[in-house]
Amino acid sequence: MTVNLNHFAEPPSEREVLRYALKDILTDYAEDHPALPFDTDDPNLGTLTDHRIDFGGNYSQLVSRLDNRFNGTSFEVNSDDHLSVDHLKGIFTNPSASYPLVEVHPELYEYQAENNDSAESYIVQEGHHDEMLVPLLIPFSIEEGQVFYYDPFLDYYSNDTAPTQKISRGLFIELWGRCDLTSWSLWIDQGQQRTLMDVNEVQS
Helix, strand or coil: CCCCCCCCCCCCCHHHHHHHHHHHHHHHHHHHCCCCCCCCCCCCHHHHHHHHHHHCCCHHHHHHHHHHHCCCCCEEEEEECCCCHHHHHHHHCCCCCCCCEEECCCHHHHHHHHHCCCCCCCCCCECHHHCECCCEEEEEEEECCEEEEECHHHHHHCCCCCCCEEEEHHHHHHHHHCCCCCCCEEEEEECCCCCHHHHHHHHC
C-alpha cells in the first residue's frame, strides 16, 4: 500500500517525534479541512507537547490544551484508551476525522530487526527522568490482516524517505496493548460547533 506523505515532515531529533507526529496529523487534516483554526507552524505547538516529553506527563494535558485552541468551532480532539482495532478502523473510514496517533511497545523494533522488515533498526533512547520514549505511529489502514502505518522515528533515522511500514494485525494489537496507556489513540474530528461552556463541561 502507498500513501501520500508529502505533508509529513522529518523530525529534527528523536525527542521531537511527538511534536512532529502531531504536526503531521494537523497538516494533513487541514488540507481537507481548511477551516481548522490552528497554524501548524505555530511555535506554541512545542509548548503543547513539551510537558509530555520532558516530564513524563500524561496526554490529558496535551489534549485539553489543544482542544482549547478549537473553542467555538466544530473541531475537537479525541483521545481514548482500551480501543479495539475496529474502533481504529472506524477512524480511518470517517471522512471528518484525522489520521490517529498511537503508541506501541518498543519491542516493535526488535521484531523488525529480527525479520528484516525495516531498513533501519535502533534502540529508542531514554529521556529525562529515565522516561523511555515510546514509539509513536500514525496508522493509515488495516487490510488483509496487515496494519499500515507511518513511523516518525524511522523517518528521523533513515537516510531516504521512510516508506510506509506494515506489521501483522495480531502483532499490532499485542504491541498497542502493552503500553502504559493500553490501546490508546488521539485524533481530530469535526462535529457540531462548540462553545467555551461546552469545552469546560467536557474537561470537568
